[in-house]
Amino acid sequence: MNLNRIVSRLRNAGLKLTPQRELIISTLLASGGPLTAREVLKSVRKTQPRISFDTVYRNLAVLSEIGVVNRINLKVRFNSRFEIADDHRHHLVCLGCGEVRPVNLCPFQEVAVGLEKDKPFRIVGHAFEIYGYCAGCDAFRDPGPDPDRNGYTAERKRQSEAEVLKKWGGT
Amino acid sequence: MNLNRIVSRLRNAGLKLTPQRELIISTLLASGGPLTAREVLKSVRKTQPRISFDTVYRNLAVLSEIGVVNRINLKVRFNSRFEIADDHRHHLVCLGCGEVRPVNLCPFQEVAVGLEKDKPFRIVGHAFEIYGYCAGCDAFRDPGPDPDRNGYTAERKRQSEAEVLKKWGGT
DNA sequence: AGACTAATTAGTAATATTCCTGACTGGAGT
DNA sequence: ACTCCAGTCAGGAATATTACTAATTAGTCT
Numbered sequence: 001m002n003l004n005r006i007v008s009r010l011r012n013a014g015l016k017l018t019p020q021r022e023l024i025i026s027t028l029l030a031s032g033g034p035l036t037a038r039e040v041l042k043s044v045r046k047t048q049p050r051i052s053f054d055t056v057y058r059n060l061a062v063l064s065e066i067g068v069v070n071r072i073n074l075k076v077r078f079n080s081r082f083e084i085a086d087d088h089r090h091h092l093v094c095l096g097c098g099e100v101r102p103v104n105l106c107p108f109q110e111v112a113v114g115l116e117k118d119k120p121f122r123i124v125g126h127a128f129e130i131y132g133y134c135a136g137c138d139a140f141r142d143p144g145p146d147p148d149r150n151g152y153t154a155e156r157k158r159q160s161e162a163e164v165l166k167k168w169g170g171t
Numbered sequence: 172m173n174l175n176r177i178v179s180r181l182r183n184a185g186l187k188l189t190p191q192r193e194l195i196i197s198t199l200l201a202s203g204g205p206l207t208a209r210e211v212l213k214s215v216r217k218t219q220p221r222i223s224f225d226t227v228y229r230n231l232a233v234l235s236e237i238g239v240v241n242r243i244n245l246k247v248r249f250n251s252r253f254e255i256a257d258d259h260r261h262h263l264v265c266l267g268c269g270e271v272r273p274v275n276l277c278p279f280q281e282v283a284v285g286l287e288k289d290k291p292f293r294i295v296g297h298a299f300e301i302y303g304y305c306a307g308c309d310a311f312r313d314p315g316p317d318p319d320r321n322g323y324t325a326e327r328k329r330q331s332e333a334e335v336l337k338k339w340g341g342t
Numbered sequence: 343a344g345a346c347t348a349a350t351t352a353g354t355a356a357t358a359t360t361c362c363t364g365a366c367t368g369g370a371g372t
Numbered sequence: 373a374c375t376c377c378a379g380t381c382a383g384g385a386a387t388a389t390t391a392c393t394a395a396t397t398a399g400t401c402t
Binding site: 061 | 391397398
Binding site for chain 3: 187188189207208224225228229232250251
């Protein structure tokens with residue numbers, strides 16, 4: 001997805017192209033991976049120091065709504081991330097370190113068929129995230145002696161979190 | 172799902188049953204529908220006035236992690252809601268009014284098969300939410316004269332939001 | 343180029359959510 | 373009943389996210 005294509009999507013939705021909006025889009029386009037709202041803000045302020053939080057959040061939300069941007073992450077431990085929606089995809093999210101791994105499977109088409117029969121509901125989007133632990137973070141977790149235990153150990157979990165926050169530069 | 176069953180799930184996970192935790196579970200069990208964290212807190216404080224935000228949030232997160240509670244909503248406009256996970260289900264979420272409508276479809280089983288092949292990733296859960304507009308809220312949106320427009324209209328959207336916030340008692 | 347209108351923005355306030363620390367407790371084993 | 377320790381809690385601080393308002397601007401039509 002290039003800037004021209006994105007701009008035409010904006011126009012079709014009746015949205016304007018402001019310098020701020022263009023900067024946000026460019027930032028996402030230039031990025032190698034999904035960014036948090038804060039990372040976008042930081043980057044954009046290099047050019048427009050006075051851009052506000054609200055502008056960044058609002059634009060990320062709007063761009064998500066028209067399908068130009070993918071929004072990753074439930075309200076689970078880590079911040080939301082945003083990426084240009086080149087193709088439609090979902091993600092594995094590591095609950096240990098926050099790593100996001102793309103998945104090229106989308107279950108929505110099969111599911112959508114059976115909906116909207118009884119009560120009307122105009123569907124405009126969906127989210128599908130898979131949670132778990134990558135190999136590195138899984139090592140922190142104690143499987144325990146009892147096979148019925150699911151290995152939840154607060155202390156180890158906290159250790160893992162602390163290291164991870166360092167790794168991800170806090171927040 | 173009754174309290175006894177939930178308690179045994181807690182034990183299997185190595186978690187304790189504290190008065191606070193029991194209260195939170197009871198509140199969710201007694202509720203007719205999904206509750207926000209704030210609603211849970213408010214209800215629980217009738218019995219334990221000094222219970223903290225953190226306790227409520229932490230417990231809802233832990234209960235979600237062991238599958239006793241379903242967590243509903245992405246970081247999209249409305250707060251997260253929580254409900255006892257009687258059976259596994261997902262939800263339609265109205266972006267206009269926040270209404271949550273359960274759906275008895277889960278695409279995860281079919282999708283999960285193809286994963287974990289290349290790189291190891293221990294899956295512990297997933298989330299699937301469908302977004303759109305219910306009949307009532309859809310009426311607020313202007314389809315516009317151009318069929319290629321997707322009907323996004325900031326002014327109307329704001330109107331709708333304002334009314335809805337009143338309806339949902341603010342926040 | 344000038345006027346008009348809906349969309350957008352900066353700045354700020356209000357919420358929501360998570361994190362941290364030191365004190366406390368449930369429950370398993372004596 | 374006593375001990376012990378991992379798990380928990382309350383309280384408060386730190387972040388993340390959303391909401392509001394008055395002023396500004398992009399884009400359309402003349």
